[in-house]
Amino acid sequence: MEATLSRPAASALSCCCRTTSTPRLVPGLIRHQSTKARTKRMLNIPKHESFLNPRPQTNHIIFNPPSSEASVYHTPFKFLPKNDPRRRAQLPQLFATSTTIQYPQPSENANPEELPAAFPPELGTKKYHMTKEDVEEMRRLRLEDPVTNTVTALSQKFGCTPWFVMMCVKSPREHRDQHKAREAAIKAKWGPKRTAAREERARRWAMLFRGEI
């Protein structure tokens, strides 16, 4: 594109855009603009070809929709049932040449190198190494001395997740009551702002799960 060539800042920006697909930005690639004029010039990216004047003399319809969130009504290819006609029709191959319609790709067509980094970093596969004796030992330790043998300590000792420890054993009632009392004392010290912020955070999670935000 000749417009990009004449404006090095724009190409630098598009370069930045590409790097955003990795979780950590490389610091050297970010060029902070010191003045408004420079920032403005940098952000002044050439328009899409279809907006250029005079418009290209073609017979086909120009379809250039604004970017939007993916609709949940478009079933990913993997979720289609075995006998679905869309699976048989190989529509992804038909749409593969399209620049605007991004149809979900079947796995054999995807390039593994192009996938973005996993987040959070992938945990190892499940080991399934705990035996019955291990679980009983874990229970005994936790019930004997819940203060020393915390959930975290036990999970590290046996090489399992804290969830697994909590699934296996429940601490003694007096320990739980002490823990709750300590928590309540901490919460009592919160001021109105922190209390409101906590409440709001909980409400935001609930809204997220209801699909409202």
Added chain:
Amino acid sequence: MKRLRVERWTNQLLTARSGAAGGISCSAPRIRCLAAAARKSLSTAAAESSAPVIDGLDNNPRFPPLEDIPPQAATLPSPLPERALQSAKLAALHARLSLSQKIPLQTLARTLVDASADSHPRFNNTNLAFVGQTLINYHVAEQFMIQYPRLPMEILYAAIKGIAGDTSLYHIAKSWGIESAAAPGGEVDPGFLQYSLENDGDAILFFGSVRTEAKYLDKYKFRRGVSSRVVFDNDFGDRVDEFAQNIEDDEGASGDYGSAATRKRAEKAHANHVRAVVGAIYAHCGRDAVKAFVKAHVLSRKLALDKLFYFSDPTRELATLCAREDFEKPIARLLSETGRLSRTPVFVVGIYSGKDKLGEASAPSLDHARRKAAMNALKAWYLYSPGENARVPSDMLAEDAEKWEPGYIDIGEIITRGGNFRH
């Protein structure tokens, strides 16, 4: 301040009257004359005494005389069937709904009489409404089951209620231009919907059973799981004794628009009218006409199914789904981000199974975005649809139906939610 001369406001009404000596002296002629006209219709002796006033009005095109009401009408709970032929409102409704000529106006008038207005089953719409609700619910249910075969049961219940429930049918009735009488009675125009705001009527409209432990469900918060809802409850998964229960709770505080109880009664009466119209169409025109009518008026309404979902642990549910369907473990990948250190960051996260993207979402925090993407992936699973033109079982009732190909049936829900949903 200038004084308001109320008595002069209606002067233009009086100018057209030639020999109106009797009425000119009254300060509000319209009100008085209408009252006189009503007296005429009720008793001829009273009409004779106020004859000059009525004669004066009869010449006025703006206030035609009220129709003659049979003498015993005021004592009846609902209008006589033969008066349906004189009602302009009924004829207009018949034409507006493009109903077949096979449906007589008397039947249409009967659909407008709720059980709370007239308890006699031969004069109210209970029987027609019962037929109508079975037909509407059947067509709606088969449409959802074929078009969205993976919907969880609770969502399916909510969807059927959202399309064919009382509130939805109330809005349909309102869009038809149904008006309601202030109070039911034999003297009102049969084109008005008649129901009582004081009582519920004793119409039984829904199948279902009352549980043995019904009294304790609310008191001890007993669990009401999906399986028991399928067995005991009505087509919407609601308890059959729930309406009476709710009405009792809502009785009381009444504002300008009535109390919650009166609003519910009005909603129910409007909904039952719509059901009765469908029942009447079935009685006079048969099942094909009913199917076309339900498709045009009920199924044509849009319902945002993706808004009905609620998840408590979407990532676990998605992992279970992938394990069940033998897909690779779902992994969240950060597709792009902006303003990580700013006050308003945006993270776009995709959920991948192997090399396939299952869902994508953007949110102001990494954790929100990940869960939201998992929710979108699950919604994409649940909202799978074989397409708009998938055939429903009732299509086979047509004469020239092609051979039936069974629709897609999913093996079941991923995680049983155990009554977490509250609609």
